[in-house]
Amino acid sequence: MKCRRCLFLTSDTLKVGGKRTRSGAAGSTSCPAGPGPEPVPVPPPAMLRCASARSRPRPPAREHARRMRRRKKCGSFRRACAWTVVFGPVGLIKDIEILNCEYGKNTIKFLRLHREGKKNFIKEVEVCTHLRLTSAHEYLNGNNSFVIPTDTIKNIVLLLAKKNGISTIEQFAIDICKHFMTTFCQVAYVKTYIQEMPWQRQYQNGVPHIHSFIFVPNGIRFCEAEQCRNGPLVVFAGIKDLKLMKTTQSGFEGFYRNEHTTLPERKDRILCGELFCKWSYGECRDFDFDCIWAKVRECILEAFSGPPDCGEYSPSYQKTVNCIQMCVLSRVPQVQVIEVILNNTFYNVVDMKALGCTNDKEVLVPVETPYGSCACTLGRKKYLEAQSHMMKNETQS
Structure with a gap:
């Protein structure tokens, strides 16, 4: 009672x-x-x-x-x-079951400065780390004896940044996961998300500056690492807030129409969108994360734009998303699963007839809301079959 x-x-x-x-x-x-x-x-x-x-x-x-x-x-x-x-x-x-209970510290922001002689290197990151414990006493009974305070989580993240440095955000996420798994026996699962601010070294007349940097908003790099006790450490990486545009070689025709359709068909339009891309490396290995991330980004830009002299026609946002994924999977063997979300931005031609002027698609106004969005996830069959087989074995055991 x-x-x-x-x-x-x-x-x-x-x-x-x-x-x-x-x-x-x-x-x-x-x-x-x-x-x-x-x-x-x-x-x-x-x-x-x-x-x-x-x-x-x-x-x-x-x-x-x-x-x-x-x-x-x-x-x-x-x-x-x-x-x-x-x-x-x-x-x-009486039949209620806890499906998931976790907690952690979000938005741990800091700048890591590394010095090599007179030359300085920086990494400004934002870290979110969540834990799941082996018991749920803190939820059911209010017993906090196993709970690692979120302030402690924050302090550990900052201390690891000081001791280990941040060669790549992926390696730093791996260090965080390994620390919690090896230090605290009550931790059953750990997940870390890190995103890096796009600072780049300044160049003057082609010469890199030793301690000056510029903020370049050409996409936010992020990563995730997660591990269950007695399970493999899985690493994800990605890029978000990458804004892309091409002013031609895009259209949208032949779509389904009914009494509610008012959108006209367009053979030539501006293709613009904000891209989110996330991929999985599978189990953690000794990868060159910087090199792979740069290669994936290069594939995204090439598949979106096409050849520099003529481009490549895109019949829809969906086809563009698929081209990006296929390009990455064909050129980057380390990527096992890739997810792409493309949020589109329409540009409407301004009617200038009342002003006594003809506007030949030269002045356009962006329509930011509402906006369309398309998403797709692709994976290598061998990897997906292996993952399915592993999950079946875990369920049976």
Whole structure:
């Protein structure tokens, strides 16, 4: 049962995955505030109700003060209009199973400066690291004995950057995952996301400057690394916020039409979009991540644009996405799976007839919202079959 005064869940109240969860000692079924009045019948499960002090009659002053002291003692004091979850009878929730519970620190931003003589090197990154523990006591019972504070996670990330440096963001993500797996036995899963700010060294008359850099927004490089205990360390990499445009050699014709279609067919249009691309290396290996990332980016630009002297016609955004993926998979054997999302931006020709001028697709206005989007994920069959076989073996074991 549940004490209506402090929302204390007794061992007779909640079962998760067919097992009882207890907040107190073994065999304890009483509220830490002591015996109280019989609980009132509870509403249906998972109902949210407003526990407003103004929504019910106020008790006498002494009784009200006594209740407030007990609520504070139980750690369940609620301000007016705080939302509380009301659980139903045991039979309705005994089959609940925790599918995922994780936590971590997001947006850990810092600049790592490395000096080699007079020459300086920089990496400005943003790190997000999440953990899943071997138990869920912190969620079920409020037991934090296994919980690594998120402030500790932040400090570890900064310390690893100081000790190991950041040769590539992929290697730094690997270092973070390995540290948490080898240091904390209560960690069952770790995932790290890192993105790098696009700083580039400045050049003056073709000579690289030793300590001056320029911010070049030509796409944000990012990576992910994740590992389960006793499982392989998997690395992903990608590029996002890459804006691309070609002013011709693109059209959209022959699409399905009905009474709701107003879009005209276009044989020649501007193709513009913001691209997100993410690929998987599979299990972690000793790759040259900088070289591979640069090669994938080169494939993206080439497949989007075509030959420099004539370009290549694109009949749709979807076909452009497929060309990008096929180009990467054919030229970069380390890439096992690749996902591409292309958000398009339309440009409408400005009608200047009222101004006594003819506009031959020379002045156009961007239509940023609403915008279309297309996405596709491709993978090598051998890799996907191996992954499927591995998952079956894990399920059987």
